[in-house]
Amino acid sequence: MHIKIQRWLSLILVFAALILGGCGTAQSDDLNSTNSSSAETASSTLAQNPNSQTSELPRLEGKATVVLTVKNSKITIEVDGTNAPITAGNFVDLVERGFYDGLVFHRVVPDFVVQGGDPQGKDPNFPVERLGTGSFVDPDTSRVRYIPLEIKPKGADTPTYSQLVDTVSTPIALQHTPGAVAMARSQPPDSASSQFYIALSKLPSLDGSYAVFGYVKAGMEVVNTIQQGDKIESAKVTQGSENLKK
Secondary structure, three states: OOOHHHHHHHHHHHHHHHHHOOOOOOOHHHHHHHHHHHHHHHHHHHHHHHHHOOOOEEEOOOOEEEEEEEEOOOEEEEEEEEOOOHHHHHHEEEEEEEEOOOOEEEEEEOOOEEEOOOHHHHOOOOOOOOOOOOOOOOOOEEEEOOEOOOOOEOOOOOEOOOOOOOOOOEEEEOOOOOEEEEEOOOOOOEEEOOOOOEHHHHHHOOOOOOOEEEEEEOOOHHHHHOOOEEEEEEEEEEEEHHHHEE
């Protein structure tokens, strides 16, 4: 019983650490307070008028293949725009912009996730332990691009936006199985931007709360060796770029 309690406590702590910006230092919390406020505003706006907001975001109509190069090795990701068109479109758009090239994996939790995508990671003088609060700033608007939480129930024609889904009563299409690729976010549901993570094990506790948008199809052995500070040498769309609609 004691071992089980310890295990559940560990899972709760790790789950909390997944939240964007939860780097575990007072400095990081201070940095995140501003970002959290703007994310809450964006989340409220999206929730009030989701159609007008999402229509301005990139969409992936179908599937695409993205190859990350890490440690001179390839990680092949199948990005699923059929079940997560906005989340997938955002990721593919950022890959095509070269946004992820040179960024680091700033958070690695064994048997849980590896997480990267903070643009502050391009600054070699920025401490890795303080990463986790950065987002993509759209050069066309000079504003952070936030995307809504996007979860598609099994059998549904369209995803559910801006709200958590109870997967006990509503099974979902994209689940956190090993190799799942999903968006990190802060507390507001619509606060995801550029940071993503790869699941290292089956994580049903995250289903319905975080948006999965693809799966590692090759190179999971590389993912399993990633350590904090390892760099994404390059990220390239190798198939399906014609499915991206801006």
